[in-house]
Amino acid sequence: xxxxxxxxxxxxxxxxxxxxxxxxxxxxxxxxxxxxxxxxxxxxxxxxxxxxxxxxxxxxxxxxxxxxxxxxxxxxxxxxxxxxxxxxxxxxxxxxxxxxxxxxxxxxxxxxxxxxxxxxxxxxxxxxxxxxxxxxxxxxxxxxxxxxxxxxxxxxxxxxxxxxxxxxxxxxxxxxxxxxxxxxxxxxxxxxxxxxxxxxxxxxxxxxxxxxxxxxxxxxxxxxxxxx
Ligand code: ADP
Ligand code: MG
Numbered sequence: 001x002x003x004x005x006x007x008x009x010x011x012x013x014x015x016x017x018x019x020x021x022x023x024x025x026x027x028x029x030x031x032x033x034x035x036x037x038x039x040x041x042x043x044x045x046x047x048x049x050x051x052x053x054x055x056x057x058x059x060x061x062x063x064x065x066x067x068x069x070x071x072x073x074x075x076x077x078x079x080x081x082x083x084x085x086x087x088x089x090x091x092x093x094x095x096x097x098x099x100x101x102x103x104x105x106x107x108x109x110x111x112x113x114x115x116x117x118x119x120x121x122x123x124x125x126x127x128x129x130x131x132x133x134x135x136x137x138x139x140x141x142x143x144x145x146x147x148x149x150x151x152x153x154x155x156x157x158x159x160x161x162x163x164x165x166x167x168x169x170x171x172x173x174x175x176x177x178x179x180x181x182x183x184x185x186x187x188x189x190x191x192x193x194x195x196x197x198x199x200x201x202x203x204x205x206x207x208x209x210x211x212x213x214x215x216x217x218x219x220x221x222x223x224x225x226x227x228x
Contacts, residue, residue, distance in 0.1 A: 001064075002162045002195030003029040003052060008061030010047055010218075021047040022058065023218035029195035031162065034186050036206055037199045039215030045199035046091075048215070049165045052197060053088050054078045066162045083112055087156035087194075089166040093148045095140040101127060101151050102136040108158035119158075126154040129191075130184060146177040150184065157188065164189070166198040170205050183208045 010022035021044045029035050039045055050056040051063060054070050063070045066085040070078060082088075095104050102123050109119030127133060130150040140148055149169055156164060166185060170178030182198070186208030189196040198209070206212060212223040 001028045001030050002066055003027075003197070004062075004064040005048075005052060006062045006064075008051055008058045008063065010044075010051060010056065010058040020218050022051065022220075025061070025218070025220045027197075027213060027220060029163070029197055031193040031195055032190055033210050034189040034196045034198070034208065035211045035213065036209040037197060037213045037215050037220070038201065038203055038206070039199075040201060043215040044218040045201075045215055046167055047218075048220070049088075049167055049197065049199060052163070053086055053165050054082050083159060085162045087159070087161035087164040089152050089156040089164070089169060091167040091169075091171060093140075093152035095148060095151060095155075097140055100137050100139055101132065101143070104140075104151050105155050105158050108155055112159050114159075123154075123158065126157055127151075129188070130154045145172055146181065149173065149181055153181075153184065153188070157192070160192075162193075162195060164194045164196040166196065168200055168202075169198060170200060170202055175204065178202065178205050179207070182206075 005025060005027050008022050008025045011018040011020050025048060037045055037048060051058050054063065054065060065081055068081060105123035105126060106119045124136065127136060130153055132147060132150050135143065135147065169181050173181060182205045185196060185198060188194060213220050214223055
């Protein structure tokens with residue numbers, strides 16, 4: 001498997017008590033598998049993604065990304081693992097206003113120290129694969145919300161990750177555009193053999209998903225099959 005979370009507990013300090021955001025959570029995601037986690041606001045979905053992304057170290061339990069146990073890795077090693085193997089698509093596309101669509105992607109290769117010429121070619125291919133060929137030179141304000149979300153997703157794939165983590169990608173979109181984004185994520189997951197986890201509070205958007213978990217009060221349970 002590309003992503004394995006095993007018996008993870010995560011707490012946050014909360015005054016003089018602690019809040020349990022993840023309560024003995026386990027999940028595995030195989031290459032090419034599109035997994036959704038549904039649950040209400042505050043149930044722990046973003047915390048789960050942060051743990052899977054190695055951005056937060058849990059109190060206990062293990063996280064394995066691309067075959068490596070993250071527990072005990074030094075911060076620099078964890079950052080490298082994240083950069084090379086994890087694509088993160090945050091809820092709000094934070095696309096710098098001054099960068100063109102193409103540069104939103106090539107900057108990722110720059111950060112990773114990859115050669116610029118190949119990065120530009122890869123960025124063009126990725127924009128085409130999210131149906132955005134032709135917008136390479138547009139800036140965020142010249143694009144629709146759905147187009148910005150596609151760029152956000154393409155940017156997450158720039159360093160060819162094995163694991164793709166997507167937080168509420170449809171929350172700012174209408175139903176139809178939201179559905180298209182979820183279908184796109186499904187297609188990219190299959191074509192690129194990604195282990196994808198999408199969290200959402202939107203139960204209506206699960207048509208393209210292989211597996212559904214639900215989250216409530218930090219506890220994760222497997223749903224029998226897609227309800228949508
Ligand atoms: P969701 O993404 O499902 O809305 P979160 O993972 O953001 O849920 O939050 C789960 C719980 O943890 C909530 O009660 C939230 O208030 C709390 N929480 C999230 N992040 C922090 C933090 N950095 N510090 C303290 N509490 C947090
Ligand atoms: Mg959240």
